[in-house]
Amino acid sequence: MLRYDSSGKPFIIIRDQDQKERLTGSEARKANILAAMTVANLMKTSIGPLGMDKILVDQDGEVTATNDGATILKNMQVENPIAKLLVELSQGQDDEIGDGTTSVVVLAGALLEESLSLLEKGIHPSKISEGYEKACDIAVKHLLKICDKIEFDKENYGSLVKAAKTSLGSKIVNQYTEKIAKISVEAVLAVADLERKDVRFDLIKLEGKTGGTLGDTELIDGIIIPKNFSHPQMPKQIKNAKIAILTCPFEPPKPKTGHKLDIDSVKKYKELLEIEQNYFKEMTDLVKKSGATLVLCQWGFDDEANHLLLQKKLPAVRWVSGTDIELIAIATGARIVPRFSELTEKKLGKAGMVTEKSLGTTDENMIVIEKCSNTKTVTILVKGGNKMVVEEGKRSIHDALCVTRNLIKDNRIVYGGGAAEISCSVAVNKASKEITGIEQYSIRAFSQALLSVPIALASNSGLNSLEAVSEIQLKQIEKESPFLGIDCISMGTNNMKEQYVFDTLRGKIQEFLLATQMAKMILKIDDIIRPTGQY
């Protein structure tokens, strides 16, 4: 790019421009929209209970098979900047809500696709943006109008299970949805504070283990750590354990200051020997004196210390990971102690039962801490026939946990199966007629884009997608019932209330807002500059 200044000298605005490519104006927009559509189209086939999975092979040849939008996008190593934005969009939905990560990308893609024809009509992108903004407002307001409330308490959580089932329906675990949905809900309820409507997610641990099938997944009222007792002769079961949690190693201290200790006489040698041997004794004595019956340590043990622990009848576990330590501390009410000298009886945690269990024919063991004094911690042990299934199972359960949490925070729901989208689309379309000016076009485009999710849903389910969606649209208008959706699994009814398919209101609103925001942001770009050669 060359300009001339007032004296006629060339003036370089962009350096090395021969090595850079540049797209401007409508071309830039088209390229961006195309990239976004490509990503959205990729994700479309994963929507719904009959959506398909993707296999992702990473740089080192490791295989991941998944249906989770956020995981697919995160692992597929996109390079295109616009595609990267969509990856972050999905990530944003995942962090905030935990579910609907695929739909949000599909919706954003559809909004951009619709804007393409508007651009061709010569409508200015900022006008389109304004229209989308308004339409999104209308849709969100409509969602608030059509939403329903579900009731539940600690004992009657059937409705929560149903919501979790919707989330699990599209994943590989759907053979066992009933069971896994129940596990997820029970796990969340166990740690939830219904008064404050708060769920502490860090108290739910997801542990995976190959072997058995996904149906063998279980909920454990306690914590599992994949470790052994430090000495093979230690008892494998401890009742009413008093747990000392240490973050100091059973090793001679290593002062952090640089120093040298020179020994130049036999006397000094003997003194040093004395000191050394007393260290371990002191350490174990201190632990024993506190009344602990189980030691969990974040660090390693010296052989001698290990034996002293055995001799003092103190079962111990070494190299327990930091996150596990924290969890156990919360669950058992223990204090994490960084120095032996600070250990007192008050700082011990309590658990009704600690057992070491072996699984299968390999000598992999795990330690199960149950009946913790502060029972608020639970572990979901996910089983499966192979590593990939277990990983996918974990991801799916995480989604279900998120849905349940969201419902506890806010028990308003909208109906799934595309019902909410179709209803919003109808409402937005209706509203567009009352707005004069160019915005009307973009608002109508928004209402079209909203249909993309139900259309994908229907076509993944093997239905004639356009026909099915327009039929539902008509029915919704005729009967004025916002809970009619796509009958994906051939249940014989379009009534999502009867099928118990619902999404959280929060998730849906978030989805609309994020997708609209993303579309607006991409529409605003009118110039792409990038170095050639690399791309």
Add this chain to the structure above:
Amino acid sequence: MSTEAFQPARILNQGSTQEKAEGARLSNFIGAIALSDLISTTLGPKGMDKILQSPSNLLDSTITNDGATILGSIQISNAAAKILIEISKVQDDEIGDGTTSVVVLAGELLKEAEKLIHKRIHPQTIIKGFRLAKDIALKKLRSVSQDYSENQEELKKYLKKIAMTIFSTKILTPYKSLFADLAVDSILRLKGSTNLESIQILKKTGGLLKESYIEEGFVLDKKIGVGQPKRIENAKILVANTSMDYDKIKIFGSRVVVNSSSKLAEIEEEEKKKMLRKCQKIVDHGINVFINRQLIYNLPEQFFTDNGVMSIEHADFAGIERLSLVTGGEIVSTFDHPELVTLGTAKLIEEIMIGEDKLIRFSGCKEPSACTIILRGSSKQILDEAERSLHDGLAVLSQMVKNPKIVLGAGCTEIIMAQAIEEAAKETSGKIQIAMESFARALTRIPTIIANNAGYDAEQLVSELKTKHYKGNNTFGIDVMGGKVCDVQKIGVFESLLVKEGMLLKASEATEMILRVDTIMNSAPRRRGMN
């Protein structure tokens, strides 16, 4: 510049590839089917073995028939094939046998699924049908299994038969009765525990496979210190993990600085004394055998010899853990409180000869479940394969004791399951009926492959077998030795329900997983030499 906007947008990294829909499915099917075809020739009593050569050392080769071992050592880039390898590994970890059949069944299921997809049946419909079929098969399988948990005597008899069935597909075939006895004997000693740790398998080249035998107690492949007694009765054993070479003071930053050689000698003398004090403490435990995980240097060894204590050095970690398990002694690292230490005991410790080698045998240990199976064979490869086979057998038997349910082998159960599915399919309308029939067909392929591998007219035999079953002879199967259809109970081919269950569940889970995929995205391989 302007053409860019009209080109298809590239969103992935350079070098990454993406396969979609039909292409992805095709590549999944091809990969998985190729893998299962590769391994299907090893199935059955007359299956063939494979040589596996390691890429780094061509001299290091393995000859094996074990599915998990073969699949574990081949390098594969196809994603679906990797899933199959994974299920084989899990089957091995969990049950120990059936590692080949699980992959072959998954392969056959995918072959059938491929045909259905060609008929334009949606993968999700196929999955639905397969799931239904799997549930029916599982129910049938469980209902035909026989539970022997009440009848221990009968169970023992069947355990041997099951072991023989397992060994008949392995290198141990000619001596399967011998090895079945060995395996059952050692498993029954465990008394229901699945901890295979206390069964030690010791491989010694030389001799023939049939000269393998079971040794009471525990055999340690180590030497007794020089000049020490070679035979000790009523041994009191101290199992230790402590340094007996030189005992450093473990205080960070300490070092010895001296300014004259006499002082050095003094300190050295003190160090020696320290070591001898330690030795004295050890001897004060009132022991006559001392076994250490780490090295024992000459000085302490001499001290032990003088005190009439047998010392054994450098028993590795697994050895030490086993020893402490079988002798009942704890692993000791400090020696200040002899009264608190549990010593291990053995009636007799002696040096024995196997072939050319001297070994130490501990018999009459506290833990009677301990035993050692000594494998003899003419080459390392044979021994390795024999060990793998034996391990498979032991693993299955140990699980059997916990869950003593037995089904008929020789292809009989597969046909029973297939027919149950076919029956149910008749009453199911819709496309899933076709999928269920396909599942049944895949199950029947297993006996077909086994018969094929044995060189018989497989289709003929299997169809004869099917007719038999239709007529109500539900105990019939294929006698691979005789090449004819016969009553399986008579030829005594039994298998563990767990193996079959694992095969069915894992194969269908993996199939479902592969069928659900419609896109494969391959990342560019990590570039070497970066950074």
